[in-house]
Amino acid sequence: MTLLLFNKPYGVLSQFTDRSMPEGRATLSDYIDQPGVYPAGRLDRDSEGLLLLTDDGRLQARIADPKFKLPKTYLVQVEGEPNEGTLARLRQGVTLKDGPTRPAEVERIADPALWPRDPPIRYRASVPDCWLSLTIREGRNRQVRRMTAAVGHPTLRLVRWRIGDWTLADLRPGEFALG
Incomplete structure (x- = not known):
């Protein structure tokens, strides 16, 4: 299992690609070259700070799903x-x-x-x-x-x-x- 702690800068999308704009905005792929990991939850583009990424689907769900009240x-x-x-x-x-x-x-x-x-x-x-x-x-x-x-x-x-x-x-x- 892989778990990454990432300090997401302001203006970066909490995803690896940006298909919404032809010029593209900053994404996780501009900072992280670790295959198979995905964000556990999200952090808005205009917010900063801790974003967890993992390759473990159960951990990802436990972190992101509100029913676990993390x-x-x-x-x-x-x-x-x-x-x-x-x-x-x-x-x-x-x-x-x-x-x-x-x-x-x-x-x-x-x-x-x-x-x-x-x-x-x-x-x-x-x-x-x-x-x-x-x-x-x-x-x-x-x-x-x-x-x-x-x-x-x-x-x-x-x-x-x-x-x-x-x-x-x-x-x-x-x-x-x-x-």
Whole structure:
């Protein structure tokens, strides 16, 4: 069994080919030359961080399928400064267009020591921002971004830091390691 931990850079698709555009966008094949491995789940093109790839179908299903409730922790830079009431709403679960989310674990954190994003997020001097650590146990499309927007604090930057017991550790963007 092979398991790769990959730090997906911003702007890279969580797949090995891009058939949607003639010029092609950055894909996993630009970084990983390991035959037979496939992503266990996905991470949006405009999100960064931990993506697991494996050649084991059962492990892939256990990682990606929400029924296993594998915790996924994200470092989220949001617009504004959420108060304790707003964080409590996230902890209880919020209602999105596709229904209520499960409760999340969330706390405000100090600015993490991350690599610079390319391109950088848009900085606005008149609008404060802050960082949250947010853990969910489901994986709907763009869920974390939709959750923070639903409580009035749109996501500016999203980095998946941990999936279950696997973490980014010291992986730089574009690097991978055996898990």
